[in-house]
Structures are given as structure tokens and as C-alpha cells.
Amino acid sequence: MNFFAGTWVAEWVEGLGRIALLATEAIGSMCRFRAAWRDLLYQLYFVGVKSQPVVLITGSFIGMVFAAQTAAQFHKVKMDTATLAAVGVAMCTELGPVLTGLMIAGRVGAAIAAEIGTMRVTEQIDALRTLATHPVDYLVAPRLLAGVLALPLLTAEATFLGISAGFGVAVYYYNIDPVYLWVNMLKHTADTDVAIGLIKAVIFGGIVALVGCYKGMTCGEGAEGVGRATTEAVVYSSIAVLITDFFLTLSLNALFNGV
Amino acid sequence: MIEVRNLEKSFGPQKVLDGVSLKIETGESVVIIGRSGGGKSVLLKHIVGLLQSDSGDVLIDGENIEPMNERELIRVRSKFGMLFQGAALFDSMTVAENIGFAFRHKKEMSPEQIRCKVAEALEVVELSGIENKKPSELSGGMRKRVGLARAIVYQPQIVLYDEPTTGLDPIVSDTIDHLILRVRDRYKVTSVVVTHDMRSARRVGQRILMLHNKKIYATGTPDEIFNSSDPIVRQFIDGVSDLKNVDF
Numbered sequence: 001m002n003f004f005a006g007t008w009v010a011e012w013v014e015g016l017g018r019i020a021l022l023a024t025e026a027i028g029s030m031c032r033f034r035a036a037w038r039d040l041l042y043q044l045y046f047v048g049v050k051s052q053p054v055v056l057i058t059g060s061f062i063g064m065v066f067a068a069q070t071a072a073q074f075h076k077v078k079m080d081t082a083t084l085a086a087v088g089v090a091m092c093t094e095l096g097p098v099l100t101g102l103m104i105a106g107r108v109g110a111a112i113a114a115e116i117g118t119m120r121v122t123e124q125i126d127a128l129r130t131l132a133t134h135p136v137d138y139l140v141a142p143r144l145l146a147g148v149l150a151l152p153l154l155t156a157e158a159t160f161l162g163i164s165a166g167f168g169v170a171v172y173y174y175n176i177d178p179v180y181l182w183v184n185m186l187k188h189t190a191d192t193d194v195a196i197g198l199i200k201a202v203i204f205g206g207i208v209a210l211v212g213c214y215k216g217m218t219c220g221e222g223a224e225g226v227g228r229a230t231t232e233a234v235v236y237s238s239i240a241v242l243i244t245d246f247f248l249t250l251s252l253n254a255l256f257n258g259v
Numbered sequence: 260m261i262e263v264r265n266l267e268k269s270f271g272p273q274k275v276l277d278g279v280s281l282k283i284e285t286g287e288s289v290v291i292i293g294r295s296g297g298g299k300s301v302l303l304k305h306i307v308g309l310l311q312s313d314s315g316d317v318l319i320d321g322e323n324i325e326p327m328n329e330r331e332l333i334r335v336r337s338k339f340g341m342l343f344q345g346a347a348l349f350d351s352m353t354v355a356e357n358i359g360f361a362f363r364h365k366k367e368m369s370p371e372q373i374r375c376k377v378a379e380a381l382e383v384v385e386l387s388g389i390e391n392k393k394p395s396e397l398s399g400g401m402r403k404r405v406g407l408a409r410a411i412v413y414q415p416q417i418v419l420y421d422e423p424t425t426g427l428d429p430i431v432s433d434t435i436d437h438l439i440l441r442v443r444d445r446y447k448v449t450s451v452v453v454t455h456d457m458r459s460a461r462r463v464g465q466r467i468l469m470l471h472n473k474k475i476y477a478t479g480t481p482d483e484i485f486n487s488s489d490p491i492v493r494q495f496i497d498g499v500s501d502l503k504n505v506d507f
Contacts, residue, residue, distance in 0.1 A: 036363065119349075126309050127347035131361045131409075132337045134329060 019214050026140040026210070034134070035141035043146035047108050047209075048153060054103045055154045056161060062095050063087060063162025067169040071176065080170075081180035085188035087166040092193040093200075096159035097151075098245050101204030104151060105237040109212040112143055113233035116216025117226040125217070140213045144206060151205030152198045159197060192256040200248050204241050211237040260285050261306055261417065261449065266315035268301055275301050277473035279315070285416075288443050288450040290464030290481075292457070292495065297470050299453040300344065300421050306451065307339050307419055308332040319417075340410030340448075341419040346402040348394040354381075354405050355390035361413045380408035383445070384438055400431035404438065411442050418442060420452040424459045436462045457496055461485060469495065 029035060071083045116139055119125050125135050163185070170176045212233045219229030253259050261283040268276040275298040283289050293299050304310040305317055308324045316323050324335050348357050358377045362368050368376075374390075381387050384404040394402060403423060410418055420439060424432035436459050443450050443463075454460055460467055460481070467484040469477040469492060477484060477492050485496060493499075 122345060122350075123343045123347040124349055126304070127341070127343060127349070127409075129309060129329075129332075130307055130336055130339055130341040132333045133360075133364075134333060136329075 015214075018218070019210060022136070022140065022214050022217075023144075023206075023210055025136045026144045026213075029134070029137045029141040030145055034137040035145065036138075039138065039142040040145055043142045044150055046111075047104070047143075047146045047205075048150035051104060051107055051150075051154055054107055055100060055158050058099050058103050059091075059096070059158030059161035060165040062099055062158075063091060063164070063166040064169045066090060066095065066162070067166030068173070071170055071174045075174075080174065080176045082184050082188070083170045083174070083176060084163070084167055084181040084185040087170075088163050088185040088189035089193055091159045091162040091166070092189060092197045093249075094197075094245070096162060097155045097197045097200040097204060098241065100151065100155045100158045100201065101208065101241040101245075102238055104147075104154065104205070105208045105211075105241060106234055108147070109208045109233045109237045110230050112209065112212030113215040113219070114226060114230045116213060117219035117229040120217060120219055121221055121226060135217065139217070140210075143213055144209045147205035147209030148202055149205070151208070152201040155197060155201035159194075196249075196252045196256060199252060200245065203244060203248065207240045207244060208237045211240060260318075260320055261451070262316075262318040263302070263306065264316040264318070266302070266305060266317065267313045268298070268305065268310065269313055274473060276305075276312070279470070279473070279475055281468060281475055281478075283449060283451060285449055286447055288439075288452070288463060288465045290452045290454060290460040290467045291470055292455060292460050292467060292484075293470035294495070295455060298473060299455075299470055302470065303341075303419050303421055303451065303453050307336060307341055337413075338416045339419060340413070340415035340417070342403065342406045342410050342421065342423055344422045344425060346394075346406035348402055348405060348409070350394050352393075353390065354386075354392050354394070354397075357394070357405060358409045358412050360409065376412055377408075380412040381405075383411065383441065384408045385434075400427050400434065403427065403435060407435075407438055407442070411446060411448075414446055415448065417449040417451070420450065420454075422454055422456075423452065424454060424456045429458075432456065432459060435459075439463045457485075457498075471495075 067083055067087050070086045071080060074080050074083055128135055128138055167178070167181060170181055171178045215229040215233040215236070219225045263279055263281045266276050266279040279302060291299050291302065301310060305312055308317070308327065312325060316325050319335055319338065322335065324332060327335065349360065352360070355374070355377050358380050359373045362373045362376065377390060378387065381389065384407050386401060386404050386408070394405070397405065423435050423439065427435065439450060439452065440463060442448060450463070452463055464481050467479060467481055468475050469484065471491055477487065477489060479487070484492060487493060
């Protein structure tokens with residue numbers, strides 16, 4: 001039992017080390033502008049534009065659900081007009097970045113792992129290398145950069161949609177005064193809340209892209225290997241987003257709010 | 260010149276190469292034969308630095324590539340072109356984009372010059388006019404020929420062929436053999452062909468190396484190898500299985 005636990009921990013630590021090395025190589029490649037602009041633009045289109053339906057639905061529905069739950073609870077203590085303030089803070093700091101991160105992990109992380117994994121098992125990555133192209137420059141750097149750039153924008157979009165949809169539910173379904181709702185939201189939602197959400201989104205974007213690339217580049221042979229890499233990319237990047245979120249929340253609260 | 264010294268490679272507990280040494284002169288055409296799973300492709304991938312050995316050296320024009328990292332290897336790999344077993348074409352790109360891939364970072368080349376180079380490479384492999392097709396629209400033989408065009412378009416000094424005729428009918432195999440010879444004569448390249456197709460080995464090789472039991476077991480001209488009386492060489496050339504000692 002101890003032996004298996006030890007092996008599992010060793011493999012886990014080795015995996016983290018390999019991801020760190022991949023990240024170092026990819027960041028070095030990004031800093032030296034080794035990634036081609038057209039590859040970056042395509043990845044931005046793939047991560048950003050193609051994710052619009054997912055972000056639109058996730059952002060607006062989570063905003064509506066959260067507004068409905070909050071309004072129902074706040075009504076009991078006669079704090080109905082604070083509903084949108086709670087929605088605003090929650091969407092900016094937590095629900096926006098985390099749910100967008102999770103949805104992108106499912107959509108983009110899986111696609112990255114499947115595409116790179118298939119390239120690996122069909123020797124296309126070896127072909128790249130024989131054509132004097134570093135796989136990190138061509139495959140990892142553009143995806144990492146696209147993830148880091150696109151996720152904050154998608155998060156901002158999801159947050160805006162969530163607050164707007166929550167506003168609509170609070171006003172039209174629960175008949176709460178729109179002016180009080182709006183003023184209270186502006187009063188209680190600080191710039192730092194928006195900043196915290198966007199910083200988290202940058203880091204989540206990097207995690208999803210890196211885990212997807214790593215799982216693709218290290219996938220096992222055949223269809224089974226690609227399938228497993230795809231599943232693991234989604235599971236591991238989702239878990240990493242949730243765990244990182246906790247530590248980011250603690251450190252960003254300490255940094256911005258002094259608590 | 261390619262020189263391999265005491266190359267050893269294991270995958271987990273399984274040793275694939277055990278002290279392989281060989282030397283290939285510039286402009287020479289060498290065929291490496293041996294049984295399936297015997298380590299021929301592994302040896303080829305070591306020559307181009309796609310795999311790293313457990314011990315031993317690989318020297319390309321006197322430069323040891325074994326201690327090099329991936330970035331340093333990029334410079335050495337620009338001397339190589341490689342045709343993969345399954346052609347390994349980039350399936351998201353057209354034929355023209357596949358062949359012109361090596362020029363994508365060469366800013367001094369105009370799109371028109373790249374188009375000309377691609378057309379010329381396609382002409383060498385007798386596939387003119389298929390620039391806009393996707394790899395999924397091509398037959399197995401056509402994919403191999405496009406793979407060959409991609410390998411030779413930037414006129415490398417060394418071309419490696421990993422089982423170029425495997426899975427092809429005899430007529431298409433014959434075409435591929437002629438293309439290998441044409442590329443060798445036209446561009447004066449060093450050719451290293453890994454195959455277990457004996458007809459192909461005889462046709463394209465100036466020298467044949469036989470990999471057996473994780474080592475280079477026999478070496479000689481095609482005539483020497485095909486007229487060898489060594490029982491292991493004979494068994495491989497004649498394609499005779501040993502039913503008492505089945506190993507597959």
C-alpha cells in the first residue's frame with residue numbers, strides 16, 4: 001500500500017516538474033517571439049470566438065440562478081436591494097473566472113490534448129522536429145498565449161452577462177427597485193474585485209492551455225492513449241483551476257483587501 | 260558523414276539496440292534491413308536525434324548530436340529530410356502547405372518562390388497539380404510521395420526513409436524505389452533506407468546493413484548480402500520462418 005502511494009506521489013511530482021519545464025520553455029519561446037502571428041491569431045479565434053456560445057450560456061444562466069437564490073434569501077431579512085451587489089461581487093471575483101475556466105477546460109483543454117495527442121501518435125510531431133521546428137514554438141507557445149489572452153476577455157464577458165441577466169431576474173421576476181439594485185451594486189463592487197477576477201482568469205487560461213498541451217505531448221500510443229490524454233486534460237485542468245482558485249483567493253485578498 | 264558508435268537503447272526493461280556501430284559516407288545509399296520490431300526505425304530516429312540513446316554517440320559530419328538539446332538539434336536537423344512510415348503529413352494543412360512548411364519562417368522567400376519550390380518538389384515525385392488537396396484525399400502511395408516531396412523540398416544533404424514501401428502494392432513500391440534513386444542522383448544526397456522489403460533493398464542500396472539481435476549482424480554490397488551463405492542472413496532473405504522457434 002505504502003509502495004503504491006509512494007509511486008503515485010512520485011509520478012505526480014514528476015508530472016508537475018515536467019509541466020513546469022514545459023511552461024519555462026513555452027514562456028521563453030513567447031518572450032523571444034518564436035511563435036508565428038498567424039498561429040496565435042488562429043488559436044485566439046479557436047479559444048475566444050469559438051467559445052462564445054459556451055460563455056454566453058454559462059455567464060448569463062449562472063448570473064440568473066445566483067440572483068434568484070440571493071433574492072430569495074435576502075428577502076427574508078429585507079435586504080432585497082442588495083441582491084445585485086452580491087451577484088456583482090460573486091460574478092467578478094469567483095463565478096466569472098472559475099466557471100469560465102472550467103467551461104474552457106472542457107472545451108479547449110480537451111481539444112488541445114486531442115489534437116496534439118493525435119499529432120504525436122501519427123508521428124506528426126516527429127515530422128515537425130525533422131523540419132527544424134521546435135514543437136514548443138509551433139504547438140505550445142501560441143496555445144498558451146491564446147489561453148492567457150482570451151480567458152480574461154471571456155471572463156469579462158461572462159461577468160458582464162451574468163450581472164446583466166441577474167439584474168433582469170431581480171427587476172422583472174422579483175420586482176426589486178432597479179435604481180437601488182444598481183446603486184448598491186456599484187457601491188459594494190470595487191475595482192479590486194474586477195482586478196482579482198481578471199488576474200485569476202489569466203492564470204486559469206495558462207493552466208488550461210498548459211495541461212492540455214502537456215497531456216497531448218505525453219499521450220500514450222493509439223486511440224486509447226489519445227482518449228485517455230483528453231479525459232485527463234479536462235479532469236486535471238479542472239481540478240487545478242479549483243485548487244489554484246483557493247490559494248489565489250487567499251493571496252489576492254491579502255494583496256488587495258489586506259485580509 | 261554519419262557515424263554511430265556503440266549505440267544502446269532500451270524501452271523500459273526491453274533492450275532494442277545493444278552496441279550498434281556503423282559508418283555511412285557522404286553520398287552513399289545504405290539500406291538497413293532486419294526483422295519487424297528489431298530496432299531499425301529506432302536506429303533511424305537516433306540518427307536524426309528524435310530519440311536519445313542510453314549510451315553511445317551519433318556523429319553527423321563529425322559533430323556528436325547525443326549531448327545536444329532540442330534547440331541545438333534544430334541546426335543539425337536542417338541537414339536532414341525524413342520520410343516517415345505513415346508519411347506523417349500534417350492533416351490540417353493542404354499538400355502545398357505541408358511541402359512548404361519548412362519555408363514558413365524564411366522571410367527572405369516570397370510566397371511566389373515558395374509556390375515554385377513546392378511545384379518543383381511535386382514534379383519530382385510526379386504529383387503535379389495536387390497542391391490544394393488535403394492529405395485525407397490522397398491514397399497511401401500518394402501520401403508517401405507527398406511525404407518525400409516535403410522531405411526533399413529544401414534540398415537536405417541526408418534523406419532518411421522509414422519503411423518507404425510498407426503497405427504499398429508492388430507497382431507503387433516500384434515507383435517509390437525509382438523516386439528514391441531519382442532523389443539520390445538528382446540532389447546527390449546521402450540516403451538511409453530502413454526496410455524489410457528485400458526487392459526494394461536490392462534496388463536502392465549500394466550497401467546493405469542487417470540488424471539482428473540488437474546489433475549490426477552483417478554488412479556488404481547487395482550482391483554480397485543476397486549471395487551470403489550465413490544461415491541467419493539467408494533465412495531473412497529467403498523469408499523462411501522457423502516453426503520450432505516462433506518469435507513474433
